[in-house]
Amino acid sequence: MSDKLYKPGQTAPRSGQYEITGPRGGGTGVERTVTRGEPLPPPETKGQKYRLSDPTKHRKK
Numbered sequence: 001m002s003d004k005l006y007k008p009g010q011t012a013p014r015s016g017q018y019e020i021t022g023p024r025g026g027g028t029g030v031e032r033t034v035t036r037g038e039p040l041p042p043p044e045t046k047g048q049k050y051r052l053s054d055p056t057k058h059r060k061k
Contacts, residue, residue: 005049008042016055023047 005021012018012034020030020043031053032041040050 003051005051006040007049008040010040012036012038012040014052014055017053018050019053020044020048021051027051 005025006012006018013036015034015036017031018034018040020028020032022028028044028048030044032050034040034050043049
């Protein structure tokens with residue numbers, strides 16, 4: 001699991017499951033699936049950010 005936090009609207013650096021974190025960095029248990037290069041969706045409440053919790057595992061062709 002990554003420790004880096006991403007703001008809503010930022011471009012996702014990797015495809016995978018992004019967990020929504022609270023304003024103080026604690027996990028909420030809610031995840032969103034985001035594809036690399038797409039913007040992270042708006043959170044449920046103000047001040048929340050995203051943390052990559054489960055990157056997609058696939059081989060490049």
